[in-house]
Amino acid sequence: MSEAVRAMFSEIAPKYDISNTVLSAGIHHRWRKKAVTLSGAKVGDAVLDCATGTGDLIIAFGKAVGKTGRLLGTDFCSPMMHSAPDKARKNGLSIEFQEADVMNLPYSDNTFSIASIGFGIRNVDDPMKGLAEMARVVKSGGKVVVLEFGQPNGVFGKIFQWYSVHILPIIGGILTGKKDAYSYLQKTSAQFPCREEFVNIMDKTGQFSHISYTPVTGGIAYIYIGTVA
Numbered sequence: 001m002s003e004a005v006r007a008m009f010s011e012i013a014p015k016y017d018i019s020n021t022v023l024s025a026g027i028h029h030r031w032r033k034k035a036v037t038l039s040g041a042k043v044g045d046a047v048l049d050c051a052t053g054t055g056d057l058i059i060a061f062g063k064a065v066g067k068t069g070r071l072l073g074t075d076f077c078s079p080m081m082h083s084a085p086d087k088a089r090k091n092g093l094s095i096e097f098q099e100a101d102v103m104n105l106p107y108s109d110n111t112f113s114i115a116s117i118g119f120g121i122r123n124v125d126d127p128m129k130g131l132a133e134m135a136r137v138v139k140s141g142g143k144v145v146v147l148e149f150g151q152p153n154g155v156f157g158k159i160f161q162w163y164s165v166h167i168l169p170i171i172g173g174i175l176t177g178k179k180d181a182y183s184y185l186q187k188t189s190a191q192f193p194c195r196e197e198f199v200n201i202m203d204k205t206g207q208f209s210h211i212s213y214t215p216v217t218g219g220i221a222y223i224y225i226g227t228v229a
């Protein structure tokens with residue numbers, strides 16, 4: 001599965017940002033800002049963003065941690081990170097980018113104040129292992145931040161489901177030439193555990209003293225914050 005995921009993201013990498021912005025009408029930037037706010041990130045913090053892709057989440061952390069903080073973005077698919085260093089520079093930020101699998105992070109225990117993952121955990125072969133690794137490299141009292149799609153409830157949920165099944169793969173396909181990748185996005189998002197179910201997965205790692213979640217845009221996505229024990 002990992003190899004197939006890596007190959008799929010390599011193919012859509014050059015058009016990933018534009019399709020993100022069109023498909024979410026730019027709202028994803030607001031979700032990232034909120035994730036940073038909820039994380040409690042402060043000046044001087046060291047932040048690791050896993051499955052960083054084109055770097056939008058680690059860039060969003062940039063303002064909060066300032067020049068004295070450390071910013072590191074990692075992904076197991078280098079083509080996804082291709083545009084990230086340039087984007088960071090254009091935002092006036094100094095961010096390191098390294099290739100790493102979230103299930104086997106090459107960093108020592110208790111290294112970071114925060115480890116985050118945006119729209120990545122759903123793609124990881126063993127999400128619990130990834131979460132445990134993120135918690136391992138974060139200091140006690142630090143935060144693991146997960147931003148991930150879920151399933152909105154009620155009438156809005158039905159409208160969103162219709163959009164996801166019928167419209168999203170067509171637009172994604174036109175923008176990237178890879179309609180399958182956007183059918184994959186729809187299918188994995190529709191099935192991925194959210195709310196208490198995802199909290200349970202985090203809890204089962206045994207690494208968190210407190211876990212909370214916040215829906216964004218009616219539950220299209222969720223921000224989970226785990227405090228490392």
Ligand SMILES: C[S@@+](CC[C@H](N)C(=O)[O-])C[C@H]1O[C@@H](n2cnc3c(N)ncnc32)[C@H](O)[C@@H]1O
Binds near residue numbers: 117120
């Ligand atoms: C939907 S993109 C999200 C990118 C970025 N975080 C964002 O918020 O836009 C998912 C990313 O997860 C990465 N990924 C999937 N499995 C991974 C793993 N086991 N370790 C590291 N990165 C992984 C993919 O390469 C891809 O860049």
